[in-house]
Amino acid sequence: MLEKKILDYEKVVLIGVINREQDEEKSNEYLDELEFLTYTAGGEVVKRFTQKIDIPNPKTFIGSGKMDEVAAYVEEHEIGTVIFDDELSPAQQKNIEKILRSKILDRTSLILDIFAQRAQTSYARTQVELAQYEYLLPRLTGLWTHLERQRGGIGMRGPGETEIETDRRIVRDRIALLKKKLETIDKQMATQRGNRGALVRVALVGYTNVGKSTLMNVISKSDVFAENKLFATLDTTVRKVVIGNLPFLLSDTVGFIRKLPTQLVESFKSTLDEVREADLLLHVVDISHPNFEEHIASVNQILAEIDTADKPTLMVFNKIDQYTHETIDSDDLATEKSEKHFTIDDWKRTWMNRANGQALFISALNKENLDEFRKKVYQEVRKIHITRFPHNNFLYPEFIDEL
Numbered sequence: 001m002l003e004k005k006i007l008d009y010e011k012v013v014l015i016g017v018i019n020r021e022q023d024e025e026k027s028n029e030y031l032d033e034l035e036f037l038t039y040t041a042g043g044e045v046v047k048r049f050t051q052k053i054d055i056p057n058p059k060t061f062i063g064s065g066k067m068d069e070v071a072a073y074v075e076e077h078e079i080g081t082v083i084f085d086d087e088l089s090p091a092q093q094k095n096i097e098k099i100l101r102s103k104i105l106d107r108t109s110l111i112l113d114i115f116a117q118r119a120q121t122s123y124a125r126t127q128v129e130l131a132q133y134e135y136l137l138p139r140l141t142g143l144w145t146h147l148e149r150q151r152g153g154i155g156m157r158g159p160g161e162t163e164i165e166t167d168r169r170i171v172r173d174r175i176a177l178l179k180k181k182l183e184t185i186d187k188q189m190a191t192q193r194g195n196r197g198a199l200v201r202v203a204l205v206g207y208t209n210v211g212k213s214t215l216m217n218v219i220s221k222s223d224v225f226a227e228n229k230l231f232a233t234l235d236t237t238v239r240k241v242v243i244g245n246l247p248f249l250l251s252d253t254v255g256f257i258r259k260l261p262t263q264l265v266e267s268f269k270s271t272l273d274e275v276r277e278a279d280l281l282l283h284v285v286d287i288s289h290p291n292f293e294e295h296i297a298s299v300n301q302i303l304a305e306i307d308t309a310d311k312p313t314l315m316v317f318n319k320i321d322q323y324t325h326e327t328i329d330s331d332d333l334a335t336e337k338s339e340k341h342f343t344i345d346d347w348k349r350t351w352m353n354r355a356n357g358q359a360l361f362i363s364a365l366n367k368e369n370l371d372e373f374r375k376k377v378y379q380e381v382r383k384i385h386i387t388r389f390p391h392n393n394f395l396y397p398e399f400i401d402e403l
Helices: 002-008 024-041 064-076 090-100 107-118 122-148 168-194 212-220 262-267 269-276 292-305 344-348 370-388 390-395
Strands: 010-018 043-052 081-084 103-106 201-206 237-243 246-252 280-286 313-318 359-361
Touching: 010 024, 010 064, 024 043, 024 107, 043 064, 064 090, 081 107, 090 103, 090 122, 103 107, 107 122, 122 168, 168 269, 201 212, 201 269, 201 292, 212 237, 212 246, 212 280, 212 370, 237 370, 246 370, 280 292, 280 370, 313 370, 344 359, 359 370, 370 390
Parallel strands: 010 043, 010 081, 081 103, 201 246, 201 280, 280 313, 313 359
Antiparallel strands: 237 246
16 A cells, blocks of 8 residues: 555756855755645655756756756656745746756745645635646746646646636736735634634744644643644634633644745735734744754744734644754764754753743654643743632732642
8 A cells, every 4th residue: 555655756856056045955945844745735756856056047057067967857758747945936937948848936935735635724824725726827928838748737726727718807806816815814803813812822943843733732731733744734723722720812823934925924824823813922842853043033034024023932843752962972072062962951061941931842743741731831821810810819820830
């Protein structure tokens, strides 16, 4: 059964660049992430190409020599899909497709495709459809070339499959219609948020695939979909949670990612309203990921863009059960200890210790240190709650021993 599933995956080649903004190590890390995105979308990466280039070629993004190398490989191995790690202009996409005679995607279109797969509710599907149309509008000429071949699979889900004869005017009309539909739903959702009363609101935020949905399930005793793939959660889920005898609302939001398409940030602004209107953020981090500090920076950047960087925040370092580090032999005096040699205790003594004691280390999957997590969340929610309901202060002790 597993072998059949692997055979059904599309064969994909990835292309990345090395430049002043990203060295070879950074480029490889981005390609690792792109490979995981490809797997999530239903593809199997068979080859990765990188090129050192300071300024992308305006016609083909990469240089002609590297393009010839890619073309030879694509033809020899019958590759159907080539994915670039950076966003391509409509002209570049069209030119590359003529040369490689394959389906050409970039990181943005790949993420949009995953969102199209993951959207479950009418609201999420509308948001994704709007983002797809806005991305496709300047690429309509190239799109028809894809569709004439009746290709399916990665990058071809969503509106493109049913709008073969659509011209630019109709697409623009559709975009306007979707925006109007979203405005109506936005007002309904704002009313729903207003009707939740004055309960303290807590939002789970973080990079994609850090375990937010798993933590949501454990804390709220609910059954939110969780999977070891990127963007497993797309629709915001809100649950009423009680710790001790203190009730609050907990929301699980879409995960962030580097190079998040601007179309998605815009179309998912209402989903991000759950974050904007939260009283407390739980910033969940996958501490087992080798570049988790960069993930933190990426999330903080997006939080700053939506004006939520100054909200009270608890840092929750998840997946301590999967954390590994390199060891140094006691006889090895030449090797200097660096972050890759840090234990969890070493990390606790770094900047994490200076975050006013707001850093927690847990495993949501194995339910490690969850009592400490609950107590800390209780204390933070209580601080907000008693300012809102000072007459109820006596109902909630400052510390709780049993949960």
